[in-house]
Amino acid sequence: KIAHALRPDLTLVSCRNIQVLSGIRLKNFxxxxxxxxxRARLVDATEIEFEILSATSTRHYSAKGTLAxxxxxxxxxxxxxxxLAPWAKDIYDGQVLxxxxxxxxxxxxxxxxxxxxxxxxxxLQSRAWQGSWRVDPALLDGGLQLALLWTLPQLGGPGLPTSxxxxxxxxxxxxxxxxxxxxxxRTTSKDRSLSDVTCIAPDGAVIAHMRGIEVHLLPxxxxxxx
Numbered sequence: 001k002i003a004h005a006l007r008p009d010l011t012l013v014s015c016r017n018i019q020v021l022s023g024i025r026l027k028n029f030x031x032x033x034x035x036x037x038x039r040a041r042l043v044d045a046t047e048i049e050f051e052i053l054s055a056t057s058t059r060h061y062s063a064k065g066t067l068a069x070x071x072x073x074x075x076x077x078x079x080x081x082x083x084l085a086p087w088a089k090d091i092y093d094g095q096v097l098x099x100x101x102x103x104x105x106x107x108x109x110x111x112x113x114x115x116x117x118x119x120x121x122x123x124l125q126s127r128a129w130q131g132s133w134r135v136d137p138a139l140l141d142g143g144l145q146l147a148l149l150w151t152l153p154q155l156g157g158p159g160l161p162t163s164x165x166x167x168x169x170x171x172x173x174x175x176x177x178x179x180x181x182x183x184x185x186r187t188t189s190k191d192r193s194l195s196d197v198t199c200i201a202p203d204g205a206v207i208a209h210m211r212g213i214e215v216h217l218l219p220x221x222x223x224x225x226x
Contacts, residue, residue: 002040003048003065004134010046010067011172012134018063018164024054036060074170075206078182078198080118084111087149096158097145102127105142107178109149117150117183121199123175136174139208140167143197146183147213151193154185155217159193165212170205177202191217 003012026034037053048065087109092099097106105126110118124138144161151159179199186194193215199208 001134002038002050003067006040006042006048007046007067010069011071012048012065012169013068013072014066014166014168015050015063015164016066016166018167019061020160020162021062022058022060023160024060040065071170071172072168075168075198075209077200077204077206078184078196080182081111081113081116081184083113083115084118085113087112091149096148096152099145102129103138103141103145105138106145106149112150112153114154114185116185116195117146119146119181119183120178121146121181122178125174125176126178133174134172135169136208139175139179139199140210143181143183143199143208143210144213146181146197147193147195147215150183150185150195151188151215151217154188154193155191155215157217159215159217161213162216163212163214164210165214166209167211168209169207170209171201171207175201175207179207186212 028034035055039053040048040050043049046067050063050065051059052061053059091097091106092104105122107120107122121139121142123136124133127138129138147161148159179201182198184196186196195213197210197213198206201207
């Protein structure tokens with residue numbers, strides 16, 4: 001919405017260099033809420049810089065956005081990862097995925113392997129989020145959740161997302177039905193994973209692509225495995 005307020009004649013088609021600068025611990029999420037400031041400025045006619053600040057003006061997140069008059073050309077859907085095995089655990093176990101009911105958008109995991117993961121994921125309408133939206137943040141959060149699940153067997157412990165290279169939007173607004181998400185693993189190291197997630201509508205159209213999702217092993221688990 002803030003991008004639309006700056007340039008109502010254009011559409012936000014991508015965000016890149018999404019960085020967690022300093023994590024936020026929400027103290028009043030279930031009560032009166034926490035106050036955060038989303039600040040944006042136009043760098044030029046089609047480029048925006050975003051940042052999220054706390055009440056103490058600490059910069060917690062930053063990103064850059066690109067605006068255009070039309071949505072980008074759709075990607076081809078990636079191939080299904082090889083050698084998928086069934087997912088035999090609870091999806092929302094309270095540890096790897098600690099999300100409350102409003103963010104539990106992963107409906108089913110079709111399979112997982114070292115190469116990737118395939119799942120059915122819903123959007124904000126599946127959780128009855130209120131308000132008007134130009135993208136579907138619940139779906140995108142679902143993509144991050146898939147990266148956390150894939151990272152678990154790769155690194156041997158739970159992690160948190162720390163950055164995303166780029167998110168591209170090929171469709172506007174919330175999704176009406178659950179979509180197929182394909183995660184492709186790129187690299188893993190001792191305490192870090194990198195993966196891509198593509199969201200595919202029931203008609204086969206790619207509606208969003210998240211490239212370079214970086215997940216770091218939580219520090220306490222990194223020390224334990226050292």
